[in-house]
Amino acid sequence: xxxxxxxxxxxxxxxxxxxINAEVKKGEVVVIIGPSGSGKSTFLRCINLLEYPTxxxxxxxxxxxxxxxxxxxxxxxxxxxxQHFNLFNNLNVINNITLAPMxxxxxxxxxxxxxxxxxxxxxGLEDKAYAYPAQLSGGQRQRAAICRALAMQPDIxxxxxxxxxxxxxxxxxxxxxxxxxxxxxMTMVVVTHEMGFAREVGDRIIFMDEGxxxxxxxxxxxxxxxxxxxxxxxxxxxxx
Amino acid sequence: xxxxxxxxSSYSPLFVKGTVTxxxxxxxxxxxxxMIGLIVALLKMSSFKPVSIxxxxxxxxxxxxxxxxxxxxxxxxxxxxIGQDIPSFPAAVAALSVNSGAYVAEIIRAGIQxxxxxxxxxxxxxxxxxGLAMRFVIIPQAIKNILPxxxxxxxxxxxxxxxxxxxxxxxxxRQADIIRAATYTAFEPLIVVALIYFTMTYIFSSFQxxxxxxxxxSDSR
Numbered sequence: 001x002x003x004x005x006x007x008x009x010x011x012x013x014x015x016x017x018x019x020i021n022a023e024v025k026k027g028e029v030v031v032i033i034g035p036s037g038s039g040k041s042t043f044l045r046c047i048n049l050l051e052y053p054t055x056x057x058x059x060x061x062x063x064x065x066x067x068x069x070x071x072x073x074x075x076x077x078x079x080x081x082x083q084h085f086n087l088f089n090n091l092n093v094i095n096n097i098t099l100a101p102m103x104x105x106x107x108x109x110x111x112x113x114x115x116x117x118x119x120x121x122x123x124g125l126e127d128k129a130y131a132y133p134a135q136l137s138g139g140q141r142q143r144a145a146i147c148r149a150l151a152m153q154p155d156i157x158x159x160x161x162x163x164x165x166x167x168x169x170x171x172x173x174x175x176x177x178x179x180x181x182x183x184x185x186m187t188m189v190v191v192t193h194e195m196g197f198a199r200e201v202g203d204r205i206i207f208m209d210e211g212x213x214x215x216x217x218x219x220x221x222x223x224x225x226x227x228x229x230x231x232x233x234x235x236x237x238x239x240x
Numbered sequence: 241x242x243x244x245x246x247x248x249s250s251y252s253p254l255f256v257k258g259t260v261t262x263x264x265x266x267x268x269x270x271x272x273x274x275m276i277g278l279i280v281a282l283l284k285m286s287s288f289k290p291v292s293i294x295x296x297x298x299x300x301x302x303x304x305x306x307x308x309x310x311x312x313x314x315x316x317x318x319x320x321x322i323g324q325d326i327p328s329f330p331a332a333v334a335a336l337s338v339n340s341g342a343y344v345a346e347i348i349r350a351g352i353q354x355x356x357x358x359x360x361x362x363x364x365x366x367x368x369x370x371g372l373a374m375r376f377v378i379i380p381q382a383i384k385n386i387l388p389x390x391x392x393x394x395x396x397x398x399x400x401x402x403x404x405x406x407x408x409x410x411x412x413x414r415q416a417d418i419i420r421a422a423t424y425t426a427f428e429p430l431i432v433v434a435l436i437y438f439t440m441t442y443i444f445s446s447f448q449x450x451x452x453x454x455x456x457x458s459d460s461r
Contacts, residue, residue: 026321048363048365050336050361050364071364072364072367072368072369073367074367074369075366076366078365079365079366080362082358082361082362082365084363085400086356086358086359086362087362088359088362088363088376088377089381090358090377090380090381099366099368099376099377100363100367100368103372103376104366104367104368104372116456145362148362148366149366152366152367172316172409206297239403
């Protein structure tokens, strides 16, 4: 579904990604972990072209994506959830969700709202449809943001530290929403510091540091017998 | 103390006329200035360098030269180039709106750029084009930042428009001059004119404060 070959990304002199090779299969949940500044988010943002790779190749469903690609087409297939939610502040929840399906896909208001209500019901926010983002808690905002991405009916969902900006008590509701999505067979790439989620929900763990993938294995293996020294060090500092 | 307002009381129609002219002038200039400002702001924000440089140069040139000089260039300078006199009203509107346009451009640009960049990214990540994202997400939020500042610009322009009296526009300031010359009294007409300017700006500022409070009340952030 996603195939990445020798991906490099430079920001000026800063070499953020140094040759990433990775593959994500349909229905797979891949969790990317690693210290801050290791390039996890940049990697994720390259997949939906929020950043353009400096070199290397990315294939989405077999199609090579680069500067010639219609970025708006590719992004319709790939939903993204941000650390800071980024709900549209000027719109209420239901309009946040229906805006892109209506304006990009050309769905009618009725159909778009049906899709939105169903998604909201699934994440337990049906009573917040007409609330504005400012009136919601962080957890509610993030669940609404997940609905917004899902309303475009993407094939792939990217999560960029979706719980890092939440109050501790809000983390679980968001993770449970994500787990539900994984159980439905959604292809997911998740950058997170939630080790419990990585272990329970992830099909595969990718450990990154300094722009490279240092270890890649199943959650069981990675958390019980990490091979890479940097990964061992990271886990010893993270797990209590 | 030599102070007697009855000496100028017979000139009150002139104050009324001047007030109307000043208001007309300001309104025309603000509307044109907003149009110019919008265009210049878009030029400045263009990702195409040569275009953004044009916007940049416009703003810097206009803000870096006195309004009075700009007025003189339009009223005295341009006729020499085009071989035709420009009446004072269009000349005044042209100079004021070109001047105001530079300030409005900065207000609009700042208002748009003050919207969190995450809003644009989220919109783009859903497959929306830059134009769609601007129209439905960024501009509606930017307007809340822009409107109050535009009100300030209106007040500033209303006051600065007094400069046009030097190109024989019969605005409010000019009427004070006329009355001063006709009656040999200076303090009374000037103080009356100052009061009229103040009343206009005060009314407008109060109106603007109400509007701002309304905007804040519906602010969903």
